[in-house]
Amino acid sequence: MIFSFVSISRFGLMNSGQDSTSQDSAEQGDSAASSSDDHRRSFIATGSAVAMTTGLVASYGTFASMAGRFLFPAGGRRSVGWQFVAAVASWQPGKSLEYTAPSGATVVIARHGEADEAEAFIALSSVCPHLGCRVHWESQNDRFFCPCHNGAFDRQGVATQGPPAKAGQSLKAYPLKIEAGLLYVEAPLHSVGGDAPTAVAQNDPSAQNDSSAPDAVQADAVEKGRLS
Amino acid sequence: MNLKTKQIIIAVLSATFLISLIFVQWMEVALKQQEAGLRTHAISVPAKSRSCVECHQKSSPGIIDHWKGSTHAAKGVGCIECHQAHQKDVDAFDHYGATIATIVTPLDCSRCHKTEFEEFTHSHHSKAGNILASLDNFLAETVEGSREPFNPHSPTPGRDIDIVNGMASVNVGCRQCHGSKVAIQTLDGGLITVDDLQPGADGLPTNTTAVASIKRNSDGQPILDAASWPNTGIGRLNLDGSRGSCSACHSRHDFSPRRARQPENCGKCHLGPDHPQKEVYEESKHGVAFRDLKEHMNLDAHDWVLGRDYTQAPTCATCHMSGHTRNDGKVTHDPGDRISWTNRPPVSAVMDTDAEGKVVKEKDPEKRLALIADSWQQKRQRMKNVCLHCHTNNYVNAFYKQYDDFVVNYNEKFAKPGQKIMAVLREQKLITATQFDEEIEWTWFYLWHHEGRRARHGASMMAPDYAHWHGMFEVADRFYTKLIPQAREIAEHSREEGRRAEAEAVEKVIEELLARPEHEWYEGLKKLDEAKRLPAVKEEKESAEN
Amino acid sequence: MTRLADWINERIPVSGEQLRELTNEPVPNHLRRWWFCLGGTPAYLFVVQIFTGILLALYYQPAPASAYESIRYITEEAAFGWYLRSMHKWAATLMIAAVILHQLRVYFTAAYRRPRELNWVIGMALLMCTLLTGFTGYSLVFEQLSYWGATVAANISDAVPLVGGTLKMLLLGGAEYNEHTLSRFFIIHAAILPTTITLLVIVHIAFIRMHGVTELRFDDDPPNEPRHFNFFPDHITTELLIGLLLMVVLSALATILPATLGAKADPLTTPEIIKPEWYFYVSFRWLKLFSLTFAVLSTGFILAAMFLWPWIDVGLRKLTGNEDISVWIGVGGTLLLIGLTVWEAVVTH
Incomplete structure (x- = not known):
């Protein structure tokens, strides 16, 4: 490519058109070559050259950094947020419910303690700690199973088989907090499909967990998320 | 132009470019700050309410857009959380797989806002529905309208009006502030209300025959009586036995605390010839300061504590409801909590209230003392604690x-x-x-x-x-x-x-x-004057004749 | 160090001498006058467009459901999004202006004459591509005016005899503006046209290098002055200077008159006042003056004449014997263009 360009330019110089004389340009080219060395020296040496270079680097550099900042999606749009789950007072210990996060992710939240504090609850993520696939509940095997690399977890989210068990990775628990008697979970907010994915059926908590969630959840699902 | 000049020009131009970029940076910051004010939180649609949002975004976008601006939306409280109903609720119906009710009552809100519910229930506000049997109501029902439907006076061209609903003034006037008694139409053309349903403490009706008789439209939705709904009167008598309407002040569907903190919110009812509280406030130094300093009032604050989050001016809420530094920022939903005189009756009475929050009318001092649960002095002290954030003790007492x-x-x-x-x-x-x-x-x-x-x-x-x-x-x-x-x-x-x-x-x-001496000027002095004036009048006449 | 140089030299066998020759083309003296650098200006702006365009494309979603929202996101939320979008918009405007000015300069200096006829044709193609890029880019915004502009343009293409229907179908991806239209516009705007422009520019420059730049002598030039100066560093500094000047102007325009976002496109309501971008005012006014078929056919005829001008010019000169006939026609044509543009600009309908 470059070679062809060079030959084109030679060709151009030798055959430059009728409006200019090839002799002239050739001579001029030679003398320019000798004087260009002087130019180059002064170009680097003089203060004006330094000012010019600094100016160019600073201004275009700033412009480039602004463009770089644009590459990062707008801030303030956190991918997780504290979301209301249910009132603590109406939640019996031992019961659990299936919470569907705004992103569409299902989170099984169970109350295992009597105390009115976040530690009495656990919210398990369905994201496998190994490589991020989705685990699902296998009621016949009483385990959460990850189809990607055959990872398995017990009810508490502790890995029992597969790569997660070898690495000692448990299912991630979502942070929980209680404010004014209401339980909040820090859950993922955005799904890949945007804020309002069209797959509605998937988000109906009662439709999904008939056979695929722990027994306690099944009992609750009948109540359509209303704890009693 | 020689090379050096060009280089200098380039340097100057780079500097100009750099300055313009700094200006760009400044604009960017200003823009983001402005937008931070406009967009206070990221919105996430809770999964349970996603289908509601999708459909209503098209059919009634106002509801959804309002809701998106709410704290509810930020915290993942969607449509179902508030509108969910029990199968046994009389006004429950199936709406695309969800059992919901149209009217959200304070009992529904109390699932999360229990303290607020209790304070409100205790307040005079929640009893505003009692007006239905009072003098004012006679005025609207009988004097302004008619308890019984009546025949039109003469035909209305273009409209086929065969009967006049004489309760119109009550429905539109009285009840939109005081609250209606929510009613559902029955199959036999009657109405059932909370009185027929006899709901238990959980709000579920105990009278199942009444429930069985309700009329539903083609979608299976119970038909609410148009005289009783739409209604956001503060003392609404709901079907589940709860009283009032939270959206009277916390307008649905954004439930904006910001709005509830501003006087315009109270001004839906507290204005006009009979109790111009809003106009009174606007005339006062308090209202004048608010109008001027509104932008500095931190109205969007999560907790809006006087003395900590703002001190510029008080609004209705500041004095009557909001938290302040002297009460640990505790908000009350009983606006009578700090009022020492009730100026509602013909003769003002002190606000000694009994255990139910009613004004004690007993005259016998001892019996009276026994009945009082919260005295007017206690209430006044609570108000003074608000005043003292800006005024001295002597000033407030005076x-x-x-x-x-x-x-x-x-x-x-x-x-x-x-x-x-x-x-x-x-x-x-x-x-x-x-x-x-x-x-x-x-x-x-x-x-x-x-x-x-x-x-x-x-x-x-x-x-x-x-x-x-x-x-x-x-x-x-x-x-x-x-x-x-x-x-x-x-x-x-x-x-x-x-x-x-x-x-x-x-x-x-x-x-x-x-x-009595205070009225003596009126006739006592007049008689005296007349006695004095009589000769003077005679003299005048005589001089005129001369 | 030498090993590294050897390694590179072995793989990229270009000598320093060749490189110098490549970059250090002698530049004729008349290029010291700024108006002869107008050809470099659109090239520089084109680079700006490629740069900002790639950035904008990272967030832009070419679908009717999300296009407007994605531009709102760029304008209101993404860091410096408003600035980059405004730069893109103003650089487009300046680029079209610069292309037109460059072409006017070439025309009035008769630089299209033998042997440079083909380069004129390429230049014309570049002008068409630039205008089309401007049009498709504006349509991507999916606000009311851009939507209705695109609709009107599609229906204009429909009026072209014989191929009109096919043309419209190809442009819109259907009989009417539909959900496939925006992605089509986007690919035309962001892939097809930029590639075409790049290729045409390469050929354009190659032609210039082959023919050498047209050299001009001015009466006030000192007689003994060398007729060329060096590309490096003399001419490159001029280009840098022009580039920076453009950046300053662009920044100023972007901050003072940032790109706004009008109402979202509503296929059910046409806005009361509908106008294309300024560079289409001429054809817009032309359409209002004549019947659709005539306007389309005459526009096609004029464009064909412009493409073939180097040859028409020869014919006209022979026919009339007037060497300056093209200048007079050019003056007339330019005045007509300016007149129609101004006319369209000052009236609302």
Whole structure:
């Protein structure tokens, strides 16, 4: 490519058109070559050259950094947020419910303690700690199973088989907090499909967990998320 | 142009470019700050409500957009959380797989906002629905309209009107502030309300026959009686037995605390000729400061604690409800919690309240003391704790001295005498038991219900013009030039009819009242003046003849 | 160090001498006058467009459901999004202006004459591509005016005899503006046209290098002055200077008159006042003056004449014997263009 360009330019110089004389340009080219060395020296040496270079680097550099900042999606749009789950007072210990996060992710939240504090609850993520696939509940095997690399977890989210068990990775628990008697979970907010994915059926908590969630959840699902 | 010049020009241009980029950076920051104000939180649609949002975004985007601006939206509280209903709820219906109800009651809100629910239930606000049996209601139901539907006066071109709903004024006027008794249509053309359903503490109806008789539309939705819904009156009597409507102040569907903190919110009801609290506030220094300093009031703050989050000016909420540094920022949803006089009745009474939050009417001091759960002094102290954020103790005490004196003056000079005159007229059967059928009844109603309240509210919230010109001046005018002459006319008229004893009883009351020193100027001095003036008039006449 | 140089030299066998020759083309003296650098200006702006365009494309979603929202996101939320979008918009405007000015300069200096006829044709193609890029880019915004502009343009293409229907179908991806239209516009705007422009520019420059830049002598030139100066560093500094000047102007325009976002496109309501971008005012006014078929055919005829001008010019000169005939026609044509543009600009309908 470059070679062809060079030959084109030679060709151009030798055959430059009728409006200019090839002799002239050739001579001029030679003398320019000798004087260009002087130019180059002064170009680097003089203060004006330094000012010019600094100016160019600073201004275009700033412009480039602004463009770089644009590459990062707008801030303030956190991918997780504290979301209301249910009132603590109406939640019996031992019961659990299936919470569907705004992103569409299902989170099984169970109350295992009597105390009115976040530690009495656990919210398990369905994201496998190994490589991020989705685990699902296998009621016949009483385990959460990850189809990607055959990872398995017990009810508490502790890995029992597969790569997660070898690495000692448990299912991630979502942070929980209680404010004014209401339980909040820090859950993922955005799904890949945007804020309002069209797959509605998937988000109906009662439709999904008939056979695929722990027994306690099944009992609750009948109540359509209303704890009693 | 030689090379060096060009280089210098390039350097200068780079600097210009750099400066313009700095300006760009500045604009970016300004823009983001502005947007941070406009967009306070990221919105996430809770999964359970996603289908509601998707559909209603198209069918009624206003609801959804409002909701998106709410704290509910930020915290993942969507449609279902509030609108969910129990299968057994009388107004429950299946809406695309979800069991919901149209009306969200305070009981529904109490699933999360329990304290607020309790405070509100305890408040006078929640009892605003009791108006349905009061004097004012007679005014709208009978005087302004008709309890029974009636035939049109004459045809309306273009409309086929065969019957007039005489309750219209009550539905649109009274009940939109005071609250309706929510009713569902029944199959036999009747209505059922909370009275028929007899709901238990959980809000579920115990009367199942009543539930079975309700009428539903083609979508299976129970048909709410149009006289009772739409309604966001603060004392609404709901089907689940709860009283009131949270959206009376916390407008659905954004439930904006910011809005509830501003006087306009209260101004839906607390304005006009009979209780112009909002106008009174606007005239006061408090309202003037608010208008000026609104932007600095931190109205979007999560907790809006006086003395910590703002001090610029008080709004209605500040003094009557909001938290402040002297009460650990505790908000109350009982706006009567800090009020020491009730200026609602003809004669102002102190706000000694019983365990149920009702004003104690008992006169016997000992019995009274036993009944009081929360005294007016306690309430006043709570208000003073608000005042003290900006005023000194002496200042606040002296204000209350001015206010107390004003109320007592109104009570003793006009309210009690007026009440006494009306009582004797009724006792002597010179006026009927029916309200508003005699002119004097309108006169008396104007005196206490409109002018008397304007005066007292003007005094309570530092609006001199309302205290005086819209208030006491008109009270006095009404009393001296209307009430007294009208009472005398009634007495005179009855004397002519031969009911001498009754007439004298009334006249005696009037004369005794007017003989009191505070009224002496009116006729006592007039008689004196006339006696003095008579010779003078004669002299004038004589000189004119000369 | 030498090993590294050897390694590179072995793989990229270009000598320093060749490189110098490649970059250090002698530049004729008349290029010291700024108006002869107008050809470099659109090239520089084209680079700006490629740069900002790639950045904008990272967030832009070419679908009717999300296009408007994605531009709102760029304008209101993404860091410096408003600035980059405004730069893109103003650089487009300046680029079109610069292309037109460059072409006017070439025309009035008769630089299209033998042997440079083909380069004129390429230049014309570049002008068409630039205008089309401007049009498709504006349509991507999916606000009311851009939507209705695109609709009108599609229906204009429909009026072209014989191929009109096919043309419209190809442009819109259907009989009417539909959900496939925006992605089509996007690919035309962001892939097809930029590639075409790049290729044409390469050929354009190659032609210039082959023919050498047209050299001009001015009466006030000192007689003994060398007729060329060096590309490096003399001419490159001029280009840098022009580039920076453009950046300053662009920044100023972007901050003072940032690109706004009008109402979202509503296929059910046409706005009361509908206008294309300024560079289409001429054709817009032309359409209002004549019947659609005539306007389309005459526009096609004029464009064809412009493409073939180097040859028409020869014919006209022979026919009339007037060497300056093209200048007079050019003056007339330019005045007509300016007149129609101004006319369209000052009236609302």
